[in-house]
Amino acid sequence: MKTSWTALDVMRDAPVIPVIVLHDVKDAVPLARALVAGGIRMLEVTLRTREALECIELIAKEVPEAVAGAGTIRSAADAQASALAGAKFGVSPGYTRAVGKACHDLGLPLLPGVATGSEIMLAQEDGFTELKFFPAVQAGGLAMLKAWQGPFGEVKFCPTGGIHAGNAPEFLALSNVACVGGSWIVPTDAIAAGDWSRIEALAREASQLAR
Numbered sequence: 157m158k159t160s161w162t163a164l165d166v167m168r169d170a171p172v173i174p175v176i177v178l179h180d181v182k183d184a185v186p187l188a189r190a191l192v193a194g195g196i197r198m199l200e201v202t203l204r205t206r207e208a209l210e211c212i213e214l215i216a217k218e219v220p221e222a223v224a225g226a227g228t229i230r231s232a233a234d235a236q237a238s239a240l241a242g243a244k245f246g247v248s249p250g251y252t253r254a255v256g257k258a259c260h261d262l263g264l265p266l267l268p269g270v271a272t273g274s275e276i277m278l279a280q281e282d283g284f285t286e287l288k289f290f291p292a293v294q295a296g297g298l299a300m301l302k303a304w305q306g307p308f309g310e311v312k313f314c315p316t317g318g319i320h321a322g323n324a325p326e327f328l329a330l331s332n333v334a335c336v337g338g339s340w341i342v343p344t345d346a347i348a349a350g351d352w353s354r355i356e357a358l359a360r361e362a363s364q365l366a367r
């Protein structure tokens with residue numbers, strides 16, 4: 157079984173990376189299984205909740221078909237805790253050199269968040285060429301990505317923030333978009349209700365989006 161992944165592997169595996177918020181540890185395994193059953197195995201579990209690290213650990217142990225990563229990495233300590241919990245990749249909402257260096261030193265593939273040309277240049281200087289564009293719709297959406305195709309033609313983006321089934325195809329059609337990220341396939345109410353079949357159906361629909 158493959159155990160290490162590059163940031164590009166993470167982006168290319170499926171058209172959508174689900175942005176997951178888990179408040180209850182017992183939801184982690186059934187949620188991961190539902191997403192995998194729907195065709196999506198790269199899972200971003202955000203560090204927005206206290207339970208997140210334990211959820212990553214559980215998915216890593218109990219759902220070997222899934223590849224659990226950590227989202228909302230905002231510090232070197234977040235990166236270290238994520239790697240220790242078994243996260244296979246990290247995603248950050250912004251970029252700092254400290255986060256980049258920590259992930260590099262840990263061997264944790266990182267999708268650094270950027271929203272401006274300067275941030276892209278800083279991440280590129282540190283060796284990152286696969287980036288999360290966050291918050292994508294709010295920060296300029298399709299027009300921004302098209303504008304970046306000129307000066308930053310070699311960068312592949314994962315736009316996240318404001319993406320849903322309706323607008324995802326337009327983003328995925330751009331040559332500098334490798335995948336999109338979003339919470340729409342893991343709705344809070346479906347998780348709270350344990351409605352795993354709804355989440356599986358949303359994942360299946362998302363996994364079939366054209367790129």
Ligand SMILES: O=C(O)C(=O)C[C@H](O)[C@H](O)COP(=O)(O)O
Pocket residue numbers: 175202204227228229247248249290316317318319337338339340
């Ligand atoms: O928590 C993080 O690390 C983030 O960077 C934020 C998430 O990626 C977006 O909040 C997802 O956006 P929506 O799909 O519009 O819900």
